[in-house]
Amino acid sequence: MISHPPTHILDMKIKGLSTDPVLFRDQVNQTRQHLQLFKWKQRHTRLPNIVVLLGGTGTGKSTLFNALIENNISAESVKRPTTGGGIAYVHSDDIALFSEGFPFATEILSSDHKPLSGHSQKLTLISHENSSLLSPIFVDSPDVDSLCLENKYHAQKLFLLADLILFVTSCEKYADQEPLEILKQAKKEGKQLLIVLNKNDDDLLSKSIYDQLITISGTPDVHFFTIPRRKKPNEPDYMESIFHLRKHLLEISNNPKNILRKQEILSLSHSFKKSVTDIQIKLDNEIAVYKKIEQLLFDAAQTSKEMLLESPAIFNRSYFDSCIKPHIKDVYSRHDLLAPVRQWVVETLKKPFYLFSKTENKQPKTLPLPPEMDLTPVLTALGEYQYYVKKHVNTALFLKYLQEQPPELDAKTVNQLFQEKMIAINRWLTEQFEKLNKGIPVQKRFGIHALSLIWGAAIIGLETISGGLSPIELALDSILAPYLTAGATELFVVNELKNIVHHLRNQYIKALHSIIEHQHQEYTKILEVLKPESIQPRNGLVLM
Ligand SMILES: Nc1nc2c(ncn2[C@@H]2O[C@H](COP(=O)(O)OP(=O)(O)O)[C@@H](O)[C@H]2O)c(=O)[nH]1
Ligand SMILES: [Mg+2]
Numbered sequence: 001m002i003s004h005p006p007t008h009i010l011d012m013k014i015k016g017l018s019t020d021p022v023l024f025r026d027q028v029n030q031t032r033q034h035l036q037l038f039k040w041k042q043r044h045t046r047l048p049n050i051v052v053l054l055g056g057t058g059t060g061k062s063t064l065f066n067a068l069i070e071n072n073i074s075a076e077s078v079k080r081p082t083t084g085g086g087i088a089y090v091h092s093d094d095i096a097l098f099s100e101g102f103p104f105a106t107e108i109l110s111s112d113h114k115p116l117s118g119h120s121q122k123l124t125l126i127s128h129e130n131s132s133l134l135s136p137i138f139v140d141s142p143d144v145d146s147l148c149l150e151n152k153y154h155a156q157k158l159f160l161l162a163d164l165i166l167f168v169t170s171c172e173k174y175a176d177q178e179p180l181e182i183l184k185q186a187k188k189e190g191k192q193l194l195i196v197l198n199k200n201d202d203d204l205l206s207k208s209i210y211d212q213l214i215t216i217s218g219t220p221d222v223h224f225f226t227i228p229r230r231k232k233p234n235e236p237d238y239m240e241s242i243f244h245l246r247k248h249l250l251e252i253s254n255n256p257k258n259i260l261r262k263q264e265i266l267s268l269s270h271s272f273k274k275s276v277t278d279i280q281i282k283l284d285n286e287i288a289v290y291k292k293i294e295q296l297l298f299d300a301a302q303t304s305k306e307m308l309l310e311s312p313a314i315f316n317r318s319y320f321d322s323c324i325k326p327h328i329k330d331v332y333s334r335h336d337l338l339a340p341v342r343q344w345v346v347e348t349l350k351k352p353f354y355l356f357s358k359t360e361n362k363q364p365k366t367l368p369l370p371p372e373m374d375l376t377p378v379l380t381a382l383g384e385y386q387y388y389v390k391k392h393v394n395t396a397l398f399l400k401y402l403q404e405q406p407p408e409l410d411a412k413t414v415n416q417l418f419q420e421k422m423i424a425i426n427r428w429l430t431e432q433f434e435k436l437n438k439g440i441p442v443q444k445r446f447g448i449h450a451l452s453l454i455w456g457a458a459i460i461g462l463e464t465i466s467g468g469l470s471p472i473e474l475a476l477d478s479i480l481a482p483y484l485t486a487g488a489t490e491l492f493v494v495n496e497l498k499n500i501v502h503h504l505r506n507q508y509i510k511a512l513h514s515i516i517e518h519q520h521q522e523y524t525k526i527l528e529v530l531k532p533e534s535i536q537p538r539n540g541l542v543l544m
Pocket of ligand 1: 056057058059060061062063064075076077078082083143199228229230231
């Protein structure tokens with residue numbers, strides 16, 4: 001019994017942040033097929049062994065296939081490529097086995113359709129009635145070194161399907177590098193292998209080729225057959241070699257213990273386990289890359305926010321004078337209880353108690369929009385963030401998203417977002433003053449006059465917003481003190497004012513930060529799309 005890692009990772013959708021997500025996804029797809037093949041072969045115990053002829057272009061695979069099945073089914077030609085898809089010669093009794101859980105698309109044709117070239121998208125099953133050829137099922141394949149990539153890919157799938165690889169090479173082609181990869185792959189995946197040197201006309205050369213191929217395949221006990229170059233049809237030498245090869249293949253395929261299949265199931269199981277473990281490692285790496293980028297985006301946003309706060313232009317006097325000061329003045333003017341006081345001085349002389357009736361029903365109105373602001377510091381900090389992200393997040397898919405649907409905020413959007421924030425701040429400020437106004441008992445309203453003075457001081461010293469309340473405190477300790485000692489009401493007002501100024505500053509900083517935050521969220525959205533699905537451990541699958 002071999003227990004395997006959980007297979008559900010094969011069902012996961014992985015967009016890919018690692019450097020080669022395409023190869024990664026290919027591997028996942030291949031492993032999934034691997035599993036399906038494994039299950040298929042394990043379920044159908046009476047399925048004959050499958051012998052796949054694989055090799056380089058023009059080595060004579062199709063010719064050899066036809067000779068082995070004694071039927072001219074697969075097209076053979078000097079034209080390249082001739083064979084475009086797998087052609088399997090299957091006894092009609094076994095055709096049905098290829099529909100249940102078989103992982104590749106198929107088409108079934110009768111044996112009068114000939115000669116065929118196959119189709120790169122599916123496996124062509126040729127249904128025959130030759131009872132002496134029940135097992136093995138021979139499969140002809142496209143060239144593993146085909147210039148047509150689809151054919152090459154298809155040949156790889158047939159490699160997976162084989163219980164035995166019949167590696168076909170020829171005296172002209174044996175040194176071609178690409179087909180030799182099949183030998184290495186067979187060794188790596190524990191595939192059963194048989195090498196055929198086709199079109200042989202030089203026994204001395206064939207000995208040296210044999211030695212070379214044995215070394216490359218790394219399996220000293222591999223079966224090696226030579227087939228002489230056929231000069232004319234039905235040449236006795238040729239026919240005899242074919243007869244021996246066929247006899248050998250029939251023998252091992254009809255072994256009562258079905259050793260070939262057992263070995264294949266074992267090797268499928270091993271390589272599947274290896275592949276799933278490998279995918280798991282890559283997935284862990286994928287998650288690590290995700291977390292790294294997530295952290296990088298966050299850190300870069302923080303840096304930009306800090307940079308924004310450190311920007312001298314943000315809190316300098318002229319900036320405040322043009323942006324914030326008018327608002328405070330506006331609010332102040334509508335709550336300027338000194339105006340009535342001034343009036344009171346005049347009015348008391350004529351009409352005592354006039355003051356309170358005058359201010360009682362004053363309705364606060366919504367503040368006007370802030371004037372155009374100079375958002376250069378915000379745009380600079382934002383630009384830094386955008387630049388940093390583009391420079392440091394270098395995964396192909398992420399960058400592709402950045403290119404296709406640029407998430408970068410532009411100056412116009414920034415302005416709009418900032419205006420919205422300022423409207424909200426204004427609304428908030430108005431509310432605070434309304435509350436403050438309501439919260440003071442009418443009979444103590446006189447104390448509010450002191451508030452006006454403090455507020456006035458706050459405006460004069462705009463640093464109140466940038467750095468504490470020193471002018472207010474200064475005012476409290478100095479000439480304003482006599483006005484403020486009237487009682488608890490005054491203290492209440494002073495504290496409330498302090499809070500308002502403090503919150504105003506916080507809200508303003510938040511508004512500035514929200515632009516960077518907005519950009520940060522746009523980036524994170526992309527990352528979220530590319531995020532690998534998290535792995536919830538399920539029960540491991542036991543394959544054998
Ligand atoms: N003279 C000779 N030509 C052969 C032999 N086997 C294959 N060919 C020719 O080699 C060319 C390629 O053969 P084919 O079977 O299509 O090769 P494949 O690409 O490996 O399937 C065709 O023109 C065949 O007729 C052989 O034993 N002797
Ligand atoms: Mg061919």
